[in-house]
Amino acid sequence: QTSRAPAISVNAESCIPAGLRLGPVPGIFKLGKYLSDRREPGPKKKVFPRVRMVRGELVDEAGSSALEWIGLIRAARDSREQTLEAVAELPGGQIFYRALRDVQPGEELTVWYSNPLAQWFDIPITATPTHDEKGEERYICWYCWRTFKYPNSLKAHVHFHCALSHGRAFLHHEH
DSSP states (O other): OOOOSSOOOEEESSOBOTTOEEOOOOSSOOTTTTOOSSOOOOOOEEEESSOEEETTEEEOTTOOBHHHHGGGSEEOSSTTTOOEEEEESSTTSOEEEEESSOBOTTOBOEEEEOHHHHHHTTOOSOOOOEEOTTSOEEEEOTTTOOEESSHHHHHHIIIIIOTTSTTGGGOOOOO
């Protein structure tokens, strides 16, 4: 499995209000393709120093538009760390990120699929945990039996990487 290096996070430096929409997300949409159970240490990239609207567009302090840094937002491993959800107005339409709640200064932006978008991309919506011998929650791939610490890591594995998922992992709706 490939991972991005170095690890980059996008942190808010001012409050981002619930419902704020970022985007559209450029290119082919592959949210979660490089998702891992681990958090790799690395430099932190802050791209929300004083968010402001300029001619209807959300920009960072340097004036860079969301199109220049939206791809750096990390996939959320579970709903507890998720701050944004990926949404589309129409099936097959442009994809945007929407703040699920007020994001506080210093908080990392992380994103996962909304349920309708997950269904469109054939990403599993649910993952039922089991408990290992230490009583910790684990998520098991129903095709290859690989275990994961986080539900979205399992969902991404099934969609992008599991060789035993009967070809599902290789049937992508390309944006």
